[in-house]
Amino acid sequence: MTAEPRARVRRRPVHGVLLLDKPVGLSAQAAVSRVKALLAAEKAGHTGTLDPLASGLLPVCLGAATKFAQVQLEADKAYEAVLRLGVRTSTGDAEGEVIATAPVEAERLTPARLAELARRFTGVIEQIPPMHSALKKDGKALYEYARAGVELERAPRRVTIHALELEPLPHDPAALRLRVRCSKGTYVRTLAEDLGAALGCGAHLSALRRTATGPFELAEAVTLEQLEQATMPQRLQWLRPPEALLHGWPQVTLEEGEAARFLSGLRRRGRWPDAEAVAVFGAKPRALLGSGRCQGGELIPVRLLAPTEIAQWLTQTHAS
Template identity: 40%
Template sequence: MSGTDHITSQAVSPPPFTSSSDGIVVVDKPDGMTSHTVVARIRRLAGTRKVGHAGTLDPMATGVLVVGINRATRLLGHLQLADKSYDATIRLGASTTTDDAEGEIVSTAPVDGVTSEAISAAVEGYRGEISQVPSKVSAIKVDGRRAYERVRAGEEVALKARTVTVSRYDVLDVRPDADGISVDVSVDCSSGTYIRALARDLGADLGVGGHLTALRRTRVGSFDLSAAHSLESLAQSFDWLPIADVAAGTFPRYDADDTQAAAIRTGRPLPGLNLAPGQTAMFDPDGTFLALYEPHGPLAKPTAVFVS
């Protein structure tokens, strides 16, 4: 399996989880809960403090949150998690302080002249590589403080535009009513893309304002909703993906012999290995995941070692 495939629930059940197990849990985050709270719940369920997540979701958002446990927290930074997918609902006809439904409405406009064709044409301009100004209530730091902290303190925040990639931005449904228009969209994008900003900018382009009313992340890298579990189900049955399975499902695999495995465990370079470009997951003869290595000329060198 390559990093472009989706990692789903295992056909073969993993071994029983213990507090010293290393692995990944894919959570279907509920509405109204912070990503930090999800991590705290997983810490209690896993019985360890060594828990971290990849890719924060806002409290109003639901969907895929990839959580690493013990040594797998270090693996999160090496996984191919830059590409994400979302289903969202944009509300046209009103702008808010936060670019989503949790903020206060700051302006409204009639949407009588906004057609489905105009919406589709405006969306077209946000496909591909674009320059996007993040939402003011983002976690981006401005002079050492989070932007959202400064906004909540009443400060005016101006964030710089950044380049992001929106590889898919499809309009699924357009539902006008007396007060505005709800637009259901599906988006594939690079890490750092703000869906709230897409909603804000779409409304601005159409001259009526816009904000996000619903957001569900359906995929992070190769992890999608088919691998995700609710916190309630995890409390009943702690479904997890062992670190070895995640590594083998994400990177090319190399099975070392005993001599190579001894060198890998101490992070020594290996000569004469014809590894593929990028990172390769290195395993010992017993199937234990040892490290990630990558080619450096005639040598293979470690980027991360996961055993001591």
């Protein structure tokens, strides 16, 4: 019997940011594809990958919002994780093969010792990126070399741990719960391995959940199941405006004539204080035009929305 062809989904312009609670077992790109299909959107991307074994907050950018995804790539992140003590793996997480084991002296994991260890790893620290990572060397990701059994020398990288908490898991003396707020580029797997080394027993990451990125919190996110069960108008109501990605930036508002000139890429003159990054809005109707920077009384365009994107966003907002 010949299978009937699938109905082709008609894509349309959809703009905004959806905060997704990504499940374990799904890659970030696969999760974005699911959201894109559920919203029948033409264009989608994310603001920082999550491994399939990790769950939690994944901001999905749609349409015009993809132009500002880089902002959240640079943002601080927060995670909750579980460290399995006494076991080291080839990848630093539960996906790898066990390469070493050691006894765990649970009676030495006192609150005082864990607090001291957290203090030791808080602030600017150096990490050696793991071989099982997407960092590139000669055009190839490090994990491609690792899968081929090749170990490359990696230079240490400086990252910032803003806050770190460690506590034993109830009824499991060989595990620790970790809560961390850190700068971009921090490898929580590497942090887990380094903490295990400092404890003298080794460790690997057995679970990871992202709880925040920039201004966004996991408590505000929706699941794929919620999206699937919602109507299209309900799905659109979960979208945040593209300017949500520019949270905390100084704002510049332009009247109609000036807004049109800015959108054509022209610099504008005004009494604006110098700023490396500003969010630029049109006054009537109130809508994001793009981003820029202010220097010497000039507003310099950096990233612009197309007039069609602005009109589509305003229509979408009124429709939902």
